[in-house]
Amino acid sequence: MFLPVSKAQLSQTQQLISPHIHKTPVVTSRMLNQLAQADLFFKCECLQRCGAFKIRGATSAVLSLSLDEQAKGVVTHSSGNFAQALACASTALNIKSWIVMPKNAPSAKKMATQGYGGEVVECEPNLKSRETTALSIVERYGATFVHPYNQYTVIRGQATSAMELVAEVSKLDYVLAPVGGGGLISGTALACAHFSPDTKVIGAEPLGADDAFKSFHAGAIVPQTNPQTIADGLRTSLGDLTYPLIKELVSDIITVTEQEIVEAMKLFWSRTKIIIEPSSAVTLAAVLKHPDVFAGKRVGLILSGGNVDLEKFFI
Amino acid sequence: MFLPVSKAQLSQTQQLISPHIHKTPVVTSRMLNQLAQADLFFKCECLQRCGAFKIRGATSAVLSLSLDEQAKGVVTHSSGNFAQALACASTALNIKSWIVMPKNAPSAKKMATQGYGGEVVECEPNLKSRETTALSIVERYGATFVHPYNQYTVIRGQATSAMELVAEVSKLDYVLAPVGGGGLISGTALACAHFSPDTKVIGAEPLGADDAFKSFHAGAIVPQTNPQTIADGLRTSLGDLTYPLIKELVSDIITVTEQEIVEAMKLFWSRTKIIIEPSSAVTLAAVLKHPDVFAGKRVGLILSGGNVDLEKFFI
Secondary structure (H helix, E strand, O other): OOOOOOHHHHHHHHHHHHHHOOOOOEEOOHHHHHHHOOEEEEEEHHHOHHHEOHHHHHHHHHHOOOHHHHHHOEEEEOOOHHHHHHHHHHHHOOOOEEEEEEOOOOHHHHHHHHHOOOEEEEEOOOHHHHHHHHHHHHHHHOOEEOOOOOOHHHHHHHHHHHHHHHHHOOOOOEEEEEOOOOHHHHHHHHHHHHHOOOOEEEEEEEHHHOHHHHHHHHOOOOOOOOOOOOOHHHOOOOOOOHHHHHHHHOOEEEEEOHHHHHHHHHHHHHHHOEOOOHHHHHHHHHHHHOHHHHOOOEEEEEEOEOOOOHHHHEO | OOOOOOHHHHHHHHHHHHHHOOOOOEEOOHHHHHHHOOEEEEEEHHHOHHHEOHHHHHHHHHHOOOHHHHHHOEEEEOOOHHHHHHHHHHHHOOOOEEEEEEOOOOHHHHHHHHHOOOEEEEEOOOHHHHHHHHHHHHHHHOOEEOOOOOOHHHHHHHHHHHHHHHHHOOOOOEEEEEOOOOHHHHHHHHHHHHHOOOOEEEEEEEHHHOHHHHHHHHOOOOOOOOOOOOOHHHOOOOOOOHHHHHHHHOOEEEEEOHHHHHHHHHHHHHHHOEOOOHHHHHHHHHHHHOHHHHOOOEEEEEEOEOOOOHHHHEO
16 A cells, blocks of 8 residues: 555654654553543643644654755744644744734734744634735745645654554554544554554544544545534644545544533543643543443554643633 | 651662552653743652552551551541542552541542542541541451551651652752641651752641641641631641651741642643642742742652642633
């Protein structure tokens, strides 16, 4: 089976980014194992630099540029974790970054991105404005555009999380990852295809933003319209590079309700004392929902991040 | 200087309990270091078995009994972390445990204790009733009474947290621990006295439950009356074994306000994605409050637990 990303490329990417990111711990919990009737292995990207896995892809993208390209800086459009990840990765390497964000993005996100050294450029809250504003930065400064997920250098970086997981935990029957734009799930699927071919990769998604589920079953990209979910990292549509990888390498997509997501999140918080965001909890929610599939199995779960808006949840 | 617990006893205790407890990670955060202008090293007992350091003391106490004593079981009075710790430690060693709790203790605490295999025995919500009820179990079953903190076998167990910390992080200028009954702070002070004598040990306490501060300055135990603090683990008075150790070995006690405790707790949650309970946050609050003392220093903080009542904080 021909894959657009080779085993050698994944290994090279891992070597390239390792000095700049954390090799995050894999955590287990007796109580959660009892509840799920399975052996669960949680890859804690919530404990990653910048609080989410995206620093892997951002670092990979930036380090893949030539020195000339690096000198002119990078630009992306994102109001989520990728904004902070690209700003953080770039600043650490003395590279200029512009982050295009809708003007109605939460000020906490803007400030966090600026805190990491990125220059926030505001746009109107629609896709066209995000794209044209990013393009204007490319044209004006010669900056390189880095897509938050639909780009092989980014996907290769995201793959390194699952690479570490399967190197540390042998004979996983399943690995689950949440599905937003598809960068993490496609990277995870590539990592397993090359390094743990007997492991089945399953995507987990909110029912209220189930474009990946629909696309998977339709055999073509179904764009996400009007997403309704607390999992703010998972509202985007799939891309034309991530979708084919999902179609080829992922075994299934499981959807979960909002209530299941929040319950799984609070359960994980209280049992392990580690904070995960709603987008990460979809994986645990999916496992707890399907003992028919997962009971008695060895299951890896990529916990994508811990950047919860605490003010939203706390009194 | 004569100490009632020797270096050899501490080492033996560490060997005794190690197979039964987690060697918890020491965590650092660039952002918190910048904020405090110091090098902070967080000993994460929030990631300990049962979510708090007390399993160390409970395990030490139970393993210190003879086989005959173990066969008759153990009893304590506690509605806090020690209740669960003793139940958990005992059950793991097939030892019967009775936990005396006030009838108005939160049902979540009772259920958690029962979940660990302890038998909850209710009493009236006052100290006399707790003590007489515990005594009745001793008389009826021949069980051994284990004090939550004011007992050398328990104190030795609690000391192993700081022992691990100073073995892992060299040249600490300070180690801070929260002060409730004094088991953790006195164990910490003993550990440093024997294994890191140049390290100063400082206690951190809520202003609303500042009996240790008062006792420290009065030169005698001042009992805690009517404690008013969200730090539910720190409401008890010092004991006649813990107080002398504090007086002899601790350099200072710092008090912090309720607002400082909650802000430090949320700050730690959001920066590290690790959940600590209010009783643990008093240490970070104390450090942030006194850059005059801690700036430029290497500071260890024992984060005692992560058993927050999430329902209290979450919407």
